[in-house]
Amino acid sequence: SQTIHQWPATLVQPVGSPLSLECTVEGTSNPNLYWYRQAAGRGLQLLFYSIGIDQISSEVPQNLSASRPQDRQFILSSKKLLLSDSGFYLCAWSGGANEQFFGPGTRLTVL
Amino acid sequence: QKEVEQNSGPLSVPEGAIASLNCTYSDRVSQSFFWYRQYSGKSPELIMSIYSNGDKEDGRFTAQLNKASQYVSLLIRDSQPSDSATYLCAVITSGSRLTFGEGTQLTVNP
Numbered sequence: 001s002q003t004i005h006q007w008p009a010t011l012v013q014p015v016g017s018p019l020s021l022e023c024t025v026e027g028t029s030n031p032n033l034y035w036y037r038q039a040a041g042r043g044l045q046l047l048f049y050s051i052g053i054d055q056i057s058s059e060v061p062q063n064l065s066a067s068r069p070q071d072r073q074f075i076l077s078s079k080k081l082l083l084s085d086s087g088f089y090l091c092a093w094s095g096g097a098n099e100q101f102f103g104p105g106t107r108l109t110v111l
Numbered sequence: 112q113k114e115v116e117q118n119s120g121p122l123s124v125p126e127g128a129i130a131s132l133n134c135t136y137s138d139r140v141s142q143s144f145f146w147y148r149q150y151s152g153k154s155p156e157l158i159m160s161i162y163s164n165g166d167k168e169d170g171r172f173t174a175q176l177n178k179a180s181q182y183v184s185l186l187i188r189d190s191q192p193s194d195s196a197t198y199l200c201a202v203i204t205s206g207s208r209l210t211f212g213e214g215t216q217l218t219v220n221p
Contacts, residue, residue: 034209043199043213044155059208090154098143098203102154 002027006091006103013110019064019078021106023091026072031093033074034100035066038088050074086110112137115202117212125220130187132215134200137181143203144176144183149214150196159185190219 003026013019025031035047046059048066056066063082067075074091088107092100117134124130132146143162147155161167161174161183173186183202187194197214204210 044211046208088154097160098207098209099145099157099160100201100209101157102147105154107152 002093002095002101004091004093004101004103006089006106008106009104010107011109013081013108015083015110016080019076019081019085019108021076021089021091021108023074023076023103024072025093028072028093028095030071031095033068034092034094035074035076036090036092036102038090040087044090048076081110083110113212114138114204114210115200115212117198117200117215119213120216121218122215123218123220124190126190126192128190128219130190130194130217130219132185132187132198132200132217134183134185134202134212135181136183136200136202136204136210138202138204139178139181141178141181141202141204144174145201145209146172146174146183146185147199147201147211148196149199155199187217190217192219192221195219 005024034049036044038044050056050068064078086109088105090105091103094100115136146159148158149155159174161176167174171188175184195218197216199214200212201209
């Protein structure tokens, strides 16, 4: 069966510091991968999606970037965090069907 | 107009009752519809998907889709306190993007 991992689970970072969040998927090949952000009490905002290695599409212009160096690895990065980057970051994967399955998430607080 | 709209709630029902959660969408060509459950502090969990008009039942959950009215709903029969969560409606919109509503918070009272 497929499993999706994210780490770290929680993170507290100062404004202006860099960020790297990692997501890996097990048990499937060539998945579509997604990064979402959920602000407190709000819906999910799609940030990036990827259909293959080094193929990244950005949905929202911002100070975040994403990379997919391996088939089942998806990384979300920032060079300098802003206060507004705080939120719950969720990685998701999908296979042939349109169903998306989420990882456990990373809760980021920028102070 | 939002692409996917849900009543934010909170919706409160007594244990054993039927909870009815509603969702409307704006893109007429949408073909795929999903319901996710999200417990407080946790990630969303897919509980139902529906692609054709009509009802789809899975245990205590029934998803209903009416493409003519651009309406999808989720019924939870025999509601339990463990069903208390936020329920997110999601729709594949143009560009094959999965668009989420902001969720309906459900509380089931013992």
